[in-house]
Amino acid sequence: MLSGAIGRVQSPRVIRIGGGVALEVADVLEQLGLSKPLIVTDKNLIILGHVATVTDVLDSAGVAWGVFEDVVEDPTDTCVDAGLNAFGQSDYDCVIGLGGGSPMDTAKAISFMSVNAGHVREYKAPYQIDRCGPPVILIPTTGGTGSELTRWCVITDTERTEKYNLSGLACVATAALIDWTFTTTKPWRITADTAVDSLTHAMEAYVSRRAFAYTDAFALSAMPLISEHVRSACHDPENAIAREALMLAASQAGMAFSNASVALVHGMSRPIGAHFHVAHGLSNAMLLPAVTAFSVNDAPERYATCARVMCWASERDSDEMACARLVEELTRLNDDLKVPCPSELGHAKDDAMFSVMAEQALASGSPQNNPRIPSAAEIVQLYQQIW
Numbered sequence: 001m002l003s004g005a006i007g008r009v010q011s012p013r014v015i016r017i018g019g020g021v022a023l024e025v026a027d028v029l030e031q032l033g034l035s036k037p038l039i040v041t042d043k044n045l046i047i048l049g050h051v052a053t054v055t056d057v058l059d060s061a062g063v064a065w066g067v068f069e070d071v072v073e074d075p076t077d078t079c080v081d082a083g084l085n086a087f088g089q090s091d092y093d094c095v096i097g098l099g100g101g102s103p104m105d106t107a108k109a110i111s112f113m114s115v116n117a118g119h120v121r122e123y124k125a126p127y128q129i130d131r132c133g134p135p136v137i138l139i140p141t142t143g144g145t146g147s148e149l150t151r152w153c154v155i156t157d158t159e160r161t162e163k164y165n166l167s168g169l170a171c172v173a174t175a176a177l178i179d180w181t182f183t184t185t186k187p188w189r190i191t192a193d194t195a196v197d198s199l200t201h202a203m204e205a206y207v208s209r210r211a212f213a214y215t216d217a218f219a220l221s222a223m224p225l226i227s228e229h230v231r232s233a234c235h236d237p238e239n240a241i242a243r244e245a246l247m248l249a250a251s252q253a254g255m256a257f258s259n260a261s262v263a264l265v266h267g268m269s270r271p272i273g274a275h276f277h278v279a280h281g282l283s284n285a286m287l288l289p290a291v292t293a294f295s296v297n298d299a300p301e302r303y304a305t306c307a308r309v310m311c312w313a314s315e316r317d318s319d320e321m322a323c324a325r326l327v328e329e330l331t332r333l334n335d336d337l338k339v340p341c342p343s344e345l346g347h348a349k350d351d352a353m354f355s356v357m358a359e360q361a362l363a364s365g366s367p368q369n370n371p372r373i374p375s376a377a378e379i380v381q382l383y384q385q386i387w
Helices: 021-031 043-047 050-060 077-087 101-113 180-185 188-207 213-235 240-260 264-276 280-298 300-309 319-336 351-363 376-386
Strands: 014-017 037-040 066-068 094-099 136-140 152-157 162-167 175-178
Touching: 014 021, 021 050, 021 136, 021 175, 037 050, 037 077, 037 101, 043 050, 050 094, 050 180, 066 077, 077 101, 077 152, 094 101, 101 136, 101 152, 101 162, 152 264, 162 264, 175 240, 180 240, 188 213, 188 240, 188 264, 188 280, 188 300, 213 240, 213 300, 213 319, 264 280, 264 351, 264 376, 280 300, 280 319, 280 376, 300 319, 351 376
Parallel strands: 014 175, 037 066, 037 094, 094 136, 136 175
Antiparallel strands: 152 162
């Protein structure tokens, strides 16, 4: 971003961060003048007891509540419709999104679609959804998506097999309670994938054509936290230091990409999720080394800085050497985190499908933020390379 250009920042009104802050949910509702939330979550979080952690606090405070527990992974338009129906069954005055990116994004969509007519696809980016619905309180249970602090959500269209971004003031939470203690129950695969999702957020925000000083600060702080602690969190799920670091990094990276946007990795990742039902963080991990190698020569100083802040290169290394080290270490990180390629998950190469996916990636707008803006043919080649 050029010096003197204007950065525009959107963030929640209330942000509380730290172990145990989820227990302050009733206090936050009172602060905001709210009295009856619909909790949007999934069945697994009920089984794990995380929903009870919140509802017990609400019960103790005499706060009435309801639950919509039917959120699916990579939430769909039909999931949002079901949540809207649940919201309309009582006089709820706010929504609590409790979980990973799927429940949080669903909560956002339920809120803004309760006051905006039509189908959710009518509001996909670059449309800006600024007519806000009821307040949204987000409580993440994974250290990855950063949705609790972003102005984005992602919904899958079941009719068109398309995963699209939604953006605007209506996608910004009213409050975020960021409590790392929820993440200790997460298994290796989710821990690894959500951490690399955060790393991708931070790196893409930093190299984005829309980056500026405010977002740079968050991105540069998040990257070393992830690179230093992700392996420890995977090998030792109860490691409090690692878990806290990854949750903080996820939020910092969320602030960075929410206001600087993501780039080519995310543009290519969404079609993988839509067509092959690969988890978002995992598809990002599959793509990150190859897309970085594709892009480094168009922003060598920026990518070299990424390598240096993660201690993968030194100040004595040339930018060229640092960029090479960055690609090497991202590849090594994938190996250590046991990231499979799509074919190892049973998904066969399909050049015709890759062409469709390339067009969907470009239509999302994210690749246009990349240092090297790809053609559709180059995106197809990248899909072939990582497959």
